[in-house]
Amino acid sequence: MPRHLSLDELNAGLAEILASPKDAGVLRAIVFRPAEGERRDVESCDISLALGVHGDHWAKGCWKSTEDGRPHPDVQICIMNSRCIQLIAEERSNWPPAGDNLFIDMDLTPENMPPGTRLGIGSAVLEITATAHNGCNSFIQRYGRDACVFVNTGEGKRLRLRGIYGRVVQDGLVKVSDRVTKLG
Numbered sequence: 001m002p003r004h005l006s007l008d009e010l011n012a013g014l015a016e017i018l019a020s021p022k023d024a025g026v027l028r029a030i031v032f033r034p035a036e037g038e039r040r041d042v043e044s045c046d047i048s049l050a051l052g053v054h055g056d057h058w059a060k061g062c063w064k065s066t067e068d069g070r071p072h073p074d075v076q077i078c079i080m081n082s083r084c085i086q087l088i089a090e091e092r093s094n095w096p097p098a099g100d101n102l103f104i105d106m107d108l109t110p111e112n113m114p115p116g117t118r119l120g121i122g123s124a125v126l127e128i129t130a131t132a133h134n135g136c137n138s139f140i141q142r143y144g145r146d147a148c149v150f151v152n153t154g155e156g157k158r159l160r161l162r163g164i165y166g167r168v169v170q171d172g173l174v175k176v177s178d179r180v181t182k183l184g
Contacts (some may be wrong), residue, residue, distance in 0.1 A: 110158075
């Protein structure tokens, strides 16, 4: 089992996270969750308005639904800053348990990426939603209580270190190492 970093160790890495690119970043990892507790780390995948990240359990139902019971598009794709997960998980092989779909090297703060911001990734376009993304008990089990405090409280919460949600507005193919660009 990987060692969990202390809050002091995590805070010491904050400057590196905040140095993430503002307007053009890179997709560093793609993960889909075929079922509860399962993770598949892939090099490329299709994403669509109908299915989100193809193969992900979001399309089968998730924690947030529309009035008619369909999975809510505002929580379609989970996105986390790759520098943040690298700090927390320490090794690339420990990123998938976070449960996020896309790990990007880009500034996800609300000042840089407010709801409504559109991102071009590969041939797809995503729109950032206003739904808050929070660490949970599973996050604590995987990375430790201090990691959850780091991303979920105070400055970490304000900076959205746990990540953000996006919805697909243009279907497409995404690949690790694709450029991520803020669109208009």
